[in-house]
Amino acid sequence: MLRYVAIRLASAVVMALLASLVIFLISNFVPGDPVLAQLGDILASDPTVVAQWRAKWGLDLPLWDRYWIFLSGLLHGDLGVSIATRRPVLEDIAQYAPATIELATVSFLLALVVGIPLGVAAAVWRDSIVDAVARAVSLLGVSAPTFWLAFIFLAIFYGWLGWAPGPGRLDPIAFPPEGSTGFFLWDSARQGDWETFHDALAHLALPAIVLAAATLGLITRTTRAAMLECLHQDYVRVARAKGLKERAVVLHHALRNALVPVVTLGGLAYANLLTGAVMTETIFAWPGLGRYTFRSAAALDFPAIMGITLVVSATYLLVNLVVDLSYALLDPRVRR
């Protein structure tokens, strides 16, 4: 098992290096003037800034040396300076990340807690009402555009029914909770500041549900398909022949096996939540990475976009690593 972990870890590092190379190449082969793209037209009109920038990145050096400079900058946390905010990209990301991670994690848990039981129930009672509901939910979840769903939810539950608070993480006049993590739920709960906790939770509910929709659909669908597959396996028949109760057959024999593909998908889905966050946060005015991405894209803030791509890719790799490891925990055949 330890060996397996070491091997996975090593290959993730190799992949990360290659990914950084790809991003470096993309930012170097931007059509048009890289200086303009990296600095934006306001800064690029100042010759001293341009000269400084050229010297820093060694634009006259061969490609390989420039990659080296880029990489060592990366390792020191230098992702460049955002054109729009004029701040180091890493600082921006560090500021916005907690909001997104909080949102994505709550969505993910929501999708798992609802999706897996729904998928299991749909497979066990195939062609029943539950199955019909599960199939409808998963179909709508994967088919509805997240940004549209966000709009509809906001229009109905905030605009029309008034059940949900408006956009943002907190009431506009409220102060963020004390605490250093930036995860409002966590910080306020630790401080015992339940008023803020409730406020944060209420604001989180709608965006979390919207963001969870696609993941929920995917997880329900995969769980259902995997369970149907497993319920037809010989070992399930064997378990029934042993006289186990149906509940034990489904939960201990079929589900254990069906979870293997669900875990793979779950990892991918978590990483994709970061993508979905771009749409959701934009509409809910959620001050997270997603909205930052949207703004950077809209402003063509190239250093910010590249920084985000790097950070998200790294997260992606990390999640894949975790998936591989939990895979090995679930399926003894993978372990060697």
Place this chain on the structure above:
Amino acid sequence: MSATAALPESRLRRRIRRYGLAWAGGGIVLGWILVAVFAPWIAPFPPDAQDIANRLAPPSAAHWLGTDILGRDVLSRLIYGSRVSLLAGFSVVILGAAFGTAVGILAAWLRGWGEEALMRFTDLVLCFPPIILALALAAALGIGTTNTIIAMLVVWWPKFARLARSLAIVQRSQEYVEAATVAGLPQKRILWRHVLPNTFGPIAVLCTLDLGIAILTFAGLSFLGLGVVPPTPEWGSMIAEGRELVEQWWVATFPGIAILSVVVGFNFLGDGLRDWLDPKARSR
């Protein structure tokens, strides 16, 4: 056991249960294709005809789906918008599938280090989150339908490469391929006449399911302002234009329903195609 237990359903009902949704999906998709092709004849107004006096008008007999912030007819823009969406979806999936399949089958056929190199390259592209990479590329290439399609293509082909390779590997060890070799057929003929046709089914299924996802992704990129140059009508950018108009819900709601219907249509069609191609699922 009593013989009066619930009677098994009739053959017709079973067939409807199995393929009814697929037919419905096919109908939706075909409908949208017709709408896209005949847009100029169907749309009641030109897509960019502004009527500022009549802006943000709710649905009415004149404007079935209302008007937007510039007083343009939402229905007409919706109808014209199907052109960009379908075009983007089809070109991304068809080109991506063609390139990916070629890479995958080539890898399976080369074996050795050639296979290794091609597949590691595929893995590398797969290790990026697709929308973010597409976003970065689209930002680098500049706004515009073609550039967005190119950016999507870059992230789209790897899954086809993986699928095609695994299919080709399964096929190449099948006994009928060995039989063709023993019969002294030339390798090229075996590849084209025996291996390729047998990988076609699953790839077609993936293509169909993927068309929905591609349309969804393209709309997402447009929503972020990368897909089309205004004032070209496009569903994603129409939602972006209406995203703050909670009171004037029709501006953003209808384009969303359009996207939803196309994606659902392709999903039904793809699922039906898969069931039809998979004899195991068919017998169940």
Place this chain on the structure above:
Amino acid sequence: MSDAVLDVRGLVTVFHTDAGPVRAVDGVSFSVGKGETLGIVGESGSGKSVTAQSLMRLLDPPARIEGGEVLFEGRDVLTMSPRELTAWRGANAAMVFQDSLTGLNPVLRILRQVTEHVVAHGRMDARDARRHGIELLRRMGVASPERAAASYPHQFSGGMRQRVMIAMGMANDPTLLLADEPTTALDVTIQAQILDLLAGLNEKFGTAIVLISHDLGVIGTICKRIVVMYAGEVVEEGPTTDVLSDPRHPYAWALANAVPRLDAPIADRLPGIEGAPPDPLAMPQGCRFAPRCPWRIDRCGTERPPLAEVAPGRLARCWVTADGRSLPPRTVPAHAKPPESSTTEPLLVARDLVKHFPLPKKSFFGAREVVHAVNGVSLHVMPGERLGIVGESGCGKSTLARLVTRLHTPDAGHIRFDGQDIATLGGEELRQLRPRLQMVFQDPYASLNPRMRIGDILAEPLLVHGRARTAAEAGERVGALLDMVGLNPSWAARFPHEFSGGQRQRISIARALGLEPALIVADEPVSALDVNVQAQVLNLMLDLRERMGLAYMFIAHDLAVVRAFCDRVAVMYLGRIVEEAPARDLFAQPAHPYTVSLLSAVPEPGRQRVVLGGEPPSTLRLPQGCAFRARCPVAEPVCAEPPPLTEIAPGHRVLCHAPGSLKGMP
């Protein structure tokens, strides 16, 4: 029978398919007494497995039990409530399935799987169950049971997994054990071990056993009584010895006689009955076997015969034997002489062939593991000769077939075919030579391209090699080929899935014949077929040989089939030929201990056996010295040295330090 453990009366199970309802089990009745052993035999599709699953109520929709009673010690299983059913299953009646790989849950430890129902049925607490489970594994002959208990199924061989399955079935000491093809996936030497285990359970614990198999030999070694099924019905029931020696239903007759047996005189033809089982959607109105029956009378076509007593304790469903008469004994056709070849030059000579397959690396740093498939094989085939290659799975026989036909390139060694060295030949030269050297494959479902019409499959090689210049000419040849293998020429426009397994194998043979080969390498051509179809295909291959002067290299795991088909036989073990002799000599006087054990492991009723312990060693590491040493009952220290190849009689060569030291049982 009042003391019956199981009494099945008029069981009906229907599959509601798209095409219509199929009565897979149609009025089956039989009973099993306390401690009795009953065998159910039939071809695939006869309804025997569905019967077994119906007894345990394990079937899923679209299958439904629609009639009859299953009385277990007087209680009807079919009317039990779900709660009663779970309490009964696994406690009073248990089932062992065919495929132990899919039958064991891959992600749960063995101990859990063996004991969970002991705990669930409230027999023991977890700690006692653990001890009980390990004891059970030990009793079932699982090596180092403590370690095995903590392992996962994929870490076991097929034989060991089947022992685990049986341990699972026996965990609550049931009154009845249903075993559905428990040895079909296993090699003969392992099969013999499992059959002994089952027989022992019956003797020691008095467990009643219902054994379901397509193999009469397997049933005969265990069961005192036998039920023969055909097309969803019981067609004959009686004591095993009586049914085998004097079958009273024509189908039972065909089953008993179509199987090649080691103790029968060597004959060239097997009496198979032509035709195929009836379409389950359109059952014949009268006797279901009538369309194929050589003895049918008028009444058979119109009136369905009842299952009636034809002799004391014997039931048969047949109008012909209803009055108590026997069916005619099997006639042994004259032994056809092989066409004497005028040349003494061998058609094919292989020298010291070696083939190793490197496995994909498990990691960047790990050493590459290598499968030693073929480790120095030399053989020859004379024109018109039938050489048989026998061995258990993993012995390298299929790889050998693919080396000889140059689907694989040997790592070392030479192959001369028709006077030409082909071991390293490639490209166009090899392609030009291929028509003379054809192959028939094992799996009739995988060896035909599912997307091509039969006519195109057969015509393609003809056109590519210029044997036919136009499509019309090729079409004519295809018609002739189909006719030659006993298929209707008008079927050329059909797709492979429209044919049965036996018909597909005929198509494969036709494809090979079309190029007029001198040698056909047949890799287990009949192992996927039912016995009757097997006999038909073997007879066809013999006919073709006589008509076209073909030579065969016939690969099989079934010794009796090889004995019935081949002039000369080579036995393989771990990538080497350990014994080679004319068929007559090899079966009369086997000299290598492995051949002796292999022969004696073949299940045939009334034969005593040397049961070989252990399992074939891994092909990943070749043992030093004699490869069979670890399992050999008569191994000596000298066997650590590589054994010499000794010719003990003309053409009879043995790779052993002490040939003939292990004697078979009489």
